[in-house]
Amino acid sequence: MKELIRKVVECYGPSGNEHVVRELIKAEIAPFVDEMHVDNLGNLIALKRGGEKKIMFAAHMDEIGVMVTHVDKHGFLRFYPVGGLNPLTLLGNRVLFENGTVGVIGSEKLEAQKDLTLNKLFVDIGAATKEDAEAKVKIGDVGAMSREFVDLGTRLVSKAMDARIACAILIEALKTVAKPAYDVYAVFTTQEEVGLRGARVAAYGITPDLGIALDVTRTGDTPSSITMDVSLGKGPAVKIRDSSVLCTPAVRRFMEQVAKDKGIPYQLEVLEAGGTDAGAIQLTKGGIPAGVMSIACRYVHTASEMVDFSDVEHGVKFVAAIMETAYTG
Amino acid sequence: MLLKELSQAFGPSGCEGEVREVLTQALGAAVGVWQKDALGNLIAVKESTRGPKVMLAAHMDECGLMVSSIDKSGLLRFRKVGGLDDRVLVSKHVVIGSKRVAGVIGAKAIHLQKPEERNQVITLSNLYIDIGAKSKEEAERLVKLGDYAVFATEFGYLSESVVKGKSFDDRAGCAVLAEVLREEYAFTLYGAFTVQEEIGLRGAGVAAYALEPDMAVVLEGTTCNDLPGSEEHGYCTSLGSGPAITIMDASVVCDKRMIGELERLAREHNIPMQYKRSITGGSDAGRINQTKSGVPVVVISVPCRYIHSPVSMLSLKDFEHTVKLVKLFLRSIEGGFVL
Numbered sequence: 001m002k003e004l005i006r007k008v009v010e011c012y013g014p015s016g017n018e019h020v021v022r023e024l025i026k027a028e029i030a031p032f033v034d035e036m037h038v039d040n041l042g043n044l045i046a047l048k049r050g051g052e053k054k055i056m057f058a059a060h061m062d063e064i065g066v067m068v069t070h071v072d073k074h075g076f077l078r079f080y081p082v083g084g085l086n087p088l089t090l091l092g093n094r095v096l097f098e099n100g101t102v103g104v105i106g107s108e109k110l111e112a113q114k115d116l117t118l119n120k121l122f123v124d125i126g127a128a129t130k131e132d133a134e135a136k137v138k139i140g141d142v143g144a145m146s147r148e149f150v151d152l153g154t155r156l157v158s159k160a161m162d163a164r165i166a167c168a169i170l171i172e173a174l175k176t177v178a179k180p181a182y183d184v185y186a187v188f189t190t191q192e193e194v195g196l197r198g199a200r201v202a203a204y205g206i207t208p209d210l211g212i213a214l215d216v217t218r219t220g221d222t223p224s225s226i227t228m229d230v231s232l233g234k235g236p237a238v239k240i241r242d243s244s245v246l247c248t249p250a251v252r253r254f255m256e257q258v259a260k261d262k263g264i265p266y267q268l269e270v271l272e273a274g275g276t277d278a279g280a281i282q283l284t285k286g287g288i289p290a291g292v293m294s295i296a297c298r299y300v301h302t303a304s305e306m307v308d309f310s311d312v313e314h315g316v317k318f319v320a321a322i323m324e325t326a327y328t329g
Numbered sequence: 330m331l332l333k334e335l336s337q338a339f340g341p342s343g344c345e346g347e348v349r350e351v352l353t354q355a356l357g358a359a360v361g362v363w364q365k366d367a368l369g370n371l372i373a374v375k376e377s378t379r380g381p382k383v384m385l386a387a388h389m390d391e392c393g394l395m396v397s398s399i400d401k402s403g404l405l406r407f408r409k410v411g412g413l414d415d416r417v418l419v420s421k422h423v424v425i426g427s428k429r430v431a432g433v434i435g436a437k438a439i440h441l442q443k444p445e446e447r448n449q450v451i452t453l454s455n456l457y458i459d460i461g462a463k464s465k466e467e468a469e470r471l472v473k474l475g476d477y478a479v480f481a482t483e484f485g486y487l488s489e490s491v492v493k494g495k496s497f498d499d500r501a502g503c504a505v506l507a508e509v510l511r512e513e514y515a516f517t518l519y520g521a522f523t524v525q526e527e528i529g530l531r532g533a534g535v536a537a538y539a540l541e542p543d544m545a546v547v548l549e550g551t552t553c554n555d556l557p558g559s560e561e562h563g564y565c566t567s568l569g570s571g572p573a574i575t576i577m578d579a580s581v582v583c584d585k586r587m588i589g590e591l592e593r594l595a596r597e598h599n600i601p602m603q604y605k606r607s608i609t610g611g612s613d614a615g616r617i618n619q620t621k622s623g624v625p626v627v628v629i630s631v632p633c634r635y636i637h638s639p640v641s642m643l644s645l646k647d648f649e650h651t652v653k654l655v656k657l658f659l660r661s662i663e664g665g666f667v668l
Contacts, residue, residue, distance in 0.1 A: 041618070080609075140588075140604055204621050205622035
């Protein structure tokens with residue numbers, strides 16, 4: 001599975017530019033689903049038949065990035081953030097554009113470190129002039145973080161674990177489950193990082209009886225970190241709330257019961273800030289019961305996001321078990 | 330000139346009736362069927378049995394003020410409708426209600442200010458509209474609570490090709506849409522003049538929900554800040570550099586295929602165009618894009634300096650190029666451009 005994870009996380013795909021990762025996922029899941037289509041927002045919607053009720057899983061394909069807004073006469077690029085970026089973690093990092101162009105993020109001279117804001121930063125793609133730069137990159141192009149996958153043994157590090165690790169889990173679960181208890185709509189969503197947009201329209205089209213988002217969540221297990229009772233290696237997390245959603249209590253209880261029945265370790269998650277596709281799914285039409293399975297992830301929204309491989313493996317078992325267990329509400 | 334009439338029409342969010350009137354009068358026989366929905370969106374329907382359903386949208390509403398209380402002294406306290414900057418309010422002429430009662434936003438004269446007051450922004454709570462009434466009773470004969478006010482700005486030419494007026498955001502977009510609607514197309518075209526954009530993109534969402542278009546083009550008058558005090562990399566759009574295409578803003582990622590087609594048309598027909606180089610702020614496109622199972626959208630804007638203030642400015646060349654580009658895009662749909 002690590003090879004699948006490597007392929008999926010290293011793939012290019014900032015919000016609104018998910019086509020490359022979508023093609024990769026299409027090829028991976030084709031033999032294991034009954035139907036597939038791409039909707040108007042670029043969501044990849046795969047159907048695996050199995051029952052009368054409809055369950056929707058959402059794992060977002062998009063990752064954070066930088067959109068070029070200006071090319072100056074010396075060939076430096078200015079950018080706007082795509083998704084939530086922190087200038088502190090951008091400085092010195094590299095970005096990769098779809099055509100393979102690599103750029104380094106540099107900063108203007110600062111009087112003090114606290115003056116570091118996104119508009120002081122620029123991307124240097126090694127061009128000497130505006131013309132040089134524009135031969136490679138133009139306004140509106142989006143660069144993603146450029147960082148390769150590293151297997152640290154128990155733990156895995158890469159850019160875009162948020163939420164490609166969830167994509168990988170959903171792919172793997174589709175491969176594992178032979179006979180689901182529902183018509184399973186596996187949706188690889190777009191534009192989550194800029195406002196849960198893909199999931200919203202996908203849920204409208206599908207109108208599932210139950211929606212489960214798969215994503216990463218923050219942890220409280222690093223030195224002097226935020227206070228949060230989620231750690232790497234303690235199993236997938238069953239979300240209780242974040243800024244976008246109060247998970248439907250019956251769905252949370254159902255998920256906990258499934259984990260207990262299958263002997264899958266899990267932890268409960270209360271996330272103070274941040275949102276997930278479940279927030280959009282739950283408020284679709286007349287309301288849809290929704291829950292979230294999260295994978296604990298350190299250093300979210302940086303070029304080096306870290307997850308625990310045992311959490312990932314348990315996550316696959318968990319998602320597969322949910323697919324096989326009828327939800328009675 | 331329709332842009333002049335639209336600019337001078339009274340139409341803050343929730344009170345767009347006069348703009349609707351100007352549009353239906355001006356377009357007359359060019360539009361066979363008009364629909365008005367429950368929120369007040371005005372929709373020009375040009376139906377065809379062939380081709381995709383295309384929605385064009387421009388919002389009729391403008392930023393304004395609303396009377397929130399009337400003092401014993403006859404002065405009017407007010408609230409803002411839409412994103413106006415407190416700093417642009419002081420000492421402006423306004424008109425209140427459809428009878429256009431004239432008023433002035435008053436402020437303490439410099440002689441009476443304490444030294445420290447001279448360096449402070451006068452906030453909304455210290456501002457009032459003076460309509461020359463001597464008492465609450467006298468004021469109430471002219472205005473009532475809930476009446477809207479807008480800036481009293483005359484449309485005018487600054488040069489042959491540059492005009493000034495209020496609310497080019499988005500009366501410029503309305504004027505572009507009106508020009509486009511004067512022609513016939515071989516597919517179903519909905520020209521949606523929307524309401525309440527400035528207070529939360531409210532009209533466009535319900536219009537798109539009812540129309541279920543296959544694609545949508547949003548026409549805007551957008552920020553332009555090619556001005557002193559902003560670095561070149563901070564410019565959003567430049568006046569005179571042609572229609573601005575949005576790639577992404579806070580509310581939407583525009584459809585790449587539609588952007589690509591607009592780029593191609595601009596290149597082939599020698600129309601200058603630029604990209605909107607700022608992604609802050611939203612537009613009706615966000616709401617349309619997120620309607621039902623999703624609608625591919627693109628935003629084409631006429632660059633306007635000083636929007637959300639008493640007076641904005643645009644280049645008529647940009648305006649004409651925008652009309653031309655939108656028409657070419659629609660002809661391209663006729664010619665088989667599909668998503």
